[in-house]
Amino acid sequence: MNYILSIDQGTTGTTAVLIDANTMNFVDKLNKEFPQIFPRPSWVEHNLNDIWETVEHTVKQILKNNNITSDQISSIGITNQRETTCAFKKNGIPLSNAIVWQDRRTSEFCNSLSEKKDYIRKKTGLQLDSYFSGTKMNWLLSNNENVKKAYENKDLLFGTIDTYLLYKLSAGQSHKTEASNASRTLLMDLETTEWCDDLLEIFKVPRETLPEISDSFCNFGVTKDLSFLPDGIPITGILGDQQSALFGQAGLKSGDLKCTYGTGAFMLLNTGTEIKESQHGLLTTVAYKENGVAYYALEGSTYICGAAVQWLRDNLEIIKNSSDIEDLARKVKNLDEMEHVMFLPFFTGIGSPYWSSDAKASILGLTRDTKKEHIARACLDGMALSINDLLQAMALDTNEEIKTLKVDGGAALNELLMNIQSTISQVEIIRPKVIETTAYGAALASAIGAGMIKKEKVLELWKKSDSFHGNKGETSHYEMKKEKWTHYIKALFL
Known part of the structure; x- marks a missing residue:
């Protein structure tokens, strides 16, 4: 039996996933945090050697756990935290x-x-914000x-995490990225999906330090000189984590929508081959690129979601494990006790739709x-209210009522959070059988790049697990909370 290895390199850890190459069934996953x-307030860094160690560890261990030899790996897919920026030598x-x-x-540099900023937004689909890679390279x-x-x-050499992993896996033979990751740098022309000379000049980034931009499904290179994998395994699919989750949720056609509840929360709406410019604080980004044709998406970005639980x-230290937050929050039996308590999880500023880089997190309305x-309950409320802002912006940009929302990511397993979200946003929440859609999407991308399946097969593979319809008895409480939420954001940060 052969397998696809998916490497999901996230903000807090790396997950290795095995997919059956014949059936595309999810086999197993293994995660390791780093x-x-x-270093300073508002600065966040990762040691690239720590990241590489988690890749090596999780790949070796998942093969061992499943009694699989490394020569049974047919191909590799990569998905990654997107804008995180790496600088490394040619060795x-x-x-x-x-x-x-x-x-x-880089907030001051952006200012x-x-x-x-208007020219940059038109050219890239992005806000001029320290979130994006070009500012970090500068x-x-x-x-x-x-x-x-x-x-x-x-x-x-510069690159995002996908570029660094590909470079390491291929022993320096492949310095490449693909369009969904490149579209997050502020350096790529959204129409041509190529590096833009004007943008490179604005951000003072030398072209020769940047990777080649490829399709999302292709042969990026092969493994070489690794201690944990044999030479010659093709790396055939790469997608930024949020685009990979959209792909894993079978979001192939215009109008498909998903939200991933990870370290941050990210909502993507497929707009097909149309570059749709947001009028309500969303981003325009590449969903994926196939056979030279780019497919686009509108994106809402909330920087802090599961990271608030981690905090x-x-x-x-009020919970031992992140999953404990659900049981703790359920101890609140009377929502009247929550009337004034608000958790604004803006530890690293506010993303969509307000874009306030100077915002700070706060807990308001405390009494004895x-x-x-x-x-704990206010934390879940804050996560859901942040995501509701993204949904409202999506509805305004598309001029359509949103009735359903596909969800994924670790925090999507929190059933209380899913019901709070459904109540606040008045939408049906749909959770898939494969909750690891980010890693699964990268495996599917790899299968397409390796010629194992056609893209349309992804539609057949997606399966629904659960749906959530909220609590009508809590609607008036959350209408009040939404008003307070908007009031506080405008009063404190805008």
Whole structure:
């Protein structure tokens, strides 16, 4: 039996997934977390060696756990945290920590380019924001001595995480990315899906340091000189994590919509081959590129979702495991106790639709009787209210009422959160049988790139597991909460 190996390199950890190459059935997954590095307030970094170690560990361990030999791997798919920016030498050695997508250190630089923001948005589909990779590359070139020296010595390569993993897997033979990841850099022309000379000049990023932009499904290269995989396994599918989740949710056609509840929360609406410019604070991005044709999406981005639960776990230590938040929040039996308690999870600013990079997280409305269960419930409310803002922007941009929402990601397993979301947003929440849709989407992309299946097969493979319809008895409570939410955001941050 042969398998597709999917490597899902996320913000807090790496997940290796095995898919049966004949049936496309999900076989197994294994995750390993790695440290988050916070050098200063609003700075977030990852050690690329830590990331690579988790890739090696999870791949070796999942093969061992399933008694699979490495020569049974037919192809590899990669999906990744998108805007996180890597600088490394041509021998693959990192020149610095990766600057994570959540990092806000380039906010002042973005402000200095404010007169160009409309041009940049038109050209890239993106807001001028420190979220995106081009600003981080500029910072590294301006502030990191190792990066400066490597550039002077013609030994500097940039990339997002997919590029770095591909480079390492191929022993430096493939310095490539693909259009969905490249569309998150502020350096790619959305229409041509090529690096744009004007943008490279604005951000002062040398073209020769950047990877080649490929289709999302193709032969990116083959494994070489690895201790944990044999030479010659083709890497045939790469997608940014949110686009991969859309793909794993069978979001192939215009109008398909999904929301991934991960470290952040990200909502994507497929718009087909049309580049749809948002009028309500959303982004325009590449969903995937096939046979030279780009397919696009509207995207709403909430920087903090599951990361808020992680903060309760690691910083406040009111829960031991992230999954414990559901049971703790369920201890709140009377929602009147929650009338004033609001959790605004803006630890790294606000993304869509408000785009306030200076916003900070806060917990409001506390009284002497507030307990940890109220904080937990308010945290879930804050996650759902953030996502409701994305849904409302989607409805305004499409001029259509949204009645259903496909969900995935780790926090989508929280049934209380799913019911809160359904109540707040007045939509049916649909959860698939394969909840790991990000990794699954990368495996499907790899299967297409390797010629194992046609793209249309993805529609047959998607299966519904559960749906949530909310609690009508809580509607008036959450209508009140939505008003407070909007009031606080406008009063505090806009």
